[in-house]
Amino acid sequence: MTDHIKTDCLVIGAGPVGLFAVFELGILGLKSEVVDNLDKIGGQCAELYPDKPIYDIPGLPVCTGQSLVDNLTKQIEPFKTPIHLNQRIETLKKVGDNWEAKTSLGQTFLTPNIFIAGGVGSFEPRKPPIENVLKFEDKGVAYSIPNKEVYKDKTVAIFGGGDSALDWTVELSKIAKHIYLVHRREDFRAVEHTVSLMHKLVKDNKVTLYTNNQLADVNGSDKIANVTIKNKNGEIEILDCDDILIFHGLKNELGPINDWDLGLSDKQILVNTENFQTNHDGIFAMGDIATYPGKLKLILSGFHEAALAAQQAFKRAKPDENLLFRYSTSDKNIHERLGLKK
Amino acid sequence: MPTIKFIEHSGTEHEIDIPNGLTIMEGATKNKIPGIDADCGGACACATCHVYIDNAWLEKIPQKEDGEEDMLDFAFEVKDNSRLSCQVTVNDDLDGLIVNIPEKQF
Numbered sequence: 001m002t003d004h005i006k007t008d009c010l011v012i013g014a015g016p017v018g019l020f021a022v023f024e025l026g027i028l029g030l031k032s033e034v035v036d037n038l039d040k041i042g043g044q045c046a047e048l049y050p051d052k053p054i055y056d057i058p059g060l061p062v063c064t065g066q067s068l069v070d071n072l073t074k075q076i077e078p079f080k081t082p083i084h085l086n087q088r089i090e091t092l093k094k095v096g097d098n099w100e101a102k103t104s105l106g107q108t109f110l111t112p113n114i115f116i117a118g119g120v121g122s123f124e125p126r127k128p129p130i131e132n133v134l135k136f137e138d139k140g141v142a143y144s145i146p147n148k149e150v151y152k153d154k155t156v157a158i159f160g161g162g163d164s165a166l167d168w169t170v171e172l173s174k175i176a177k178h179i180y181l182v183h184r185r186e187d188f189r190a191v192e193h194t195v196s197l198m199h200k201l202v203k204d205n206k207v208t209l210y211t212n213n214q215l216a217d218v219n220g221s222d223k224i225a226n227v228t229i230k231n232k233n234g235e236i237e238i239l240d241c242d243d244i245l246i247f248h249g250l251k252n253e254l255g256p257i258n259d260w261d262l263g264l265s266d267k268q269i270l271v272n273t274e275n276f277q278t279n280h281d282g283i284f285a286m287g288d289i290a291t292y293p294g295k296l297k298l299i300l301s302g303f304h305e306a307a308l309a310a311q312q313a314f315k316r317a318k319p320d321e322n323l324l325f326r327y328s329t330s331d332k333n334i335h336e337r338l339g340l341k342k
Numbered sequence: 343m344p345t346i347k348f349i350e351h352s353g354t355e356h357e358i359d360i361p362n363g364l365t366i367m368e369g370a371t372k373n374k375i376p377g378i379d380a381d382c383g384g385a386c387a388c389a390t391c392h393v394y395i396d397n398a399w400l401e402k403i404p405q406k407e408d409g410e411e412d413m414l415d416f417a418f419e420v421k422d423n424s425r426l427s428c429q430v431t432v433n434d435d436l437d438g439l440i441v442n443i444p445e446k447q448f
Contacts, residue, residue: 044387048382048385048387049387120381120382120383126416126448127448128418128448129418129445129446129447129448160415161415162415183415184414184415184420185411185415187411189412189415214419214420232421232422248415248416248448249415249416251381251388251390251416251448252381252382252388267381288383297383
């Protein structure tokens with residue numbers, strides 16, 4: 001077991017609001033740690049719309065999702081904040097005046113403040129709501145590939161039409177016995193080069209392509225025997241295969257947040273608008289996951305919420321110190337925390 | 343105000359008045375119609391507001407844009423009359439529109 005990490009604030013979610021919370025905490029002299037379930041920082045900005053332009057960030061006439069994340073990352077660089085990726089917080093427990101949080105990888109944190117900046121929850125693979133698909137999870141149905149060697153000499157059915165589906169079709173065709181690629185329409189969302197590589201593999205009989213088809217069922221007893229696909233006209237076809245890979249993107253799940261006894265309304269966490277605290281002292285929520293009368297799901301609202309929550313977090317982390325309100329233009333302490341030369 | 347009829351997979355019907363300018367998704371979620379999740383809140387980024395438009399009405403609804411067709415890849419049991427309800431804005435021409443809700447959202 002790993003030791004507790006003690007910190008002034010644990011930030012759940014490395015999206016724009018979580019990152020800016022690190023900044024607001026940092027200039028108050030508070031140390032934070034960040035946890036995110038994705039394999040990269042940036043939340044929805046990086047995962048869902050890295051290239052889409054955003055026009056309503058104050059002072060930035062236009063930026064992309066990714067460039068906003070890059071800039072925020074640069075803004076918090078001076079604080080050298082540890083970011084724990086690929087894990088989500090599973091449990092929260094009150095220990096005296098502190099909260100103990102444990103991640104899915106077993107890392108624990110002890111902290112007076114939890115900032116939940118979790119967007120609309122953690123990103124999880126989108127799973128077809130078909131009973132047998134769920135039954136064969138870990139027995140041949142997978143949504144990602146930690147180790148491609150398991151597909152050596154296997155017949156694999158891949159579902160999807162984006163980059164993941166196409167990249168893995170091309171990659172696995174080198175080691176698998178045969179690949180079936182099934183997609184619901186003729187157009188693919190993947191980069192053109194990969195699509196043409198795939199079409200070449202189809203010509204070489206390494207890959208069999210089924211467009212205008214969708215997954216209907218998975219069949220087998222202990223292991224997968226075959227998969228049923230259905231075309232636009234409702235006609236079914238059965239493909240014998242050993243493994244099934246489903247690349248239907250990610251979706252957001254509130255997940256364990258449901259179990260933390262927080263006041264919820266419509267999958268959002270209820271907070272007050274003075275310091276964005278929830279119904280538990282020391283647990284705050286901000287950004288898209290927080291709600292209150294008049295809430296707007298804008299990045300700029302999340303920034304405001306983070307700044308106010310940080311003030312209250314200071315009082316909890318350093319109850320014996322006075323918090324003086326200072327501007328970043330001229331305050332020596334802030335400049336020191338930002339690593340500026342004296 | 344146009345009236346839209348939602349039919350759940352079970353057959354349960356809901357008739358809802360939706361003001362012009364709102365999307366079908368917004369009208370549905372404000373009225374708590376079951377089966378339309380709309381996780382992303384209407385940004386065409388999640389495909390959990392997937393509906394089937396009654397075939398008689400398909401022509402009256404503006405065509406899909408590319409982003410919507412891409413997102414439909416993530417919906418469950420997509421058909422020719424599938425739409426994301428956050429991308430269809432209500433107007434007077436849609437008075438009486440019938441929207442079928444799929445059995446499941448992804």
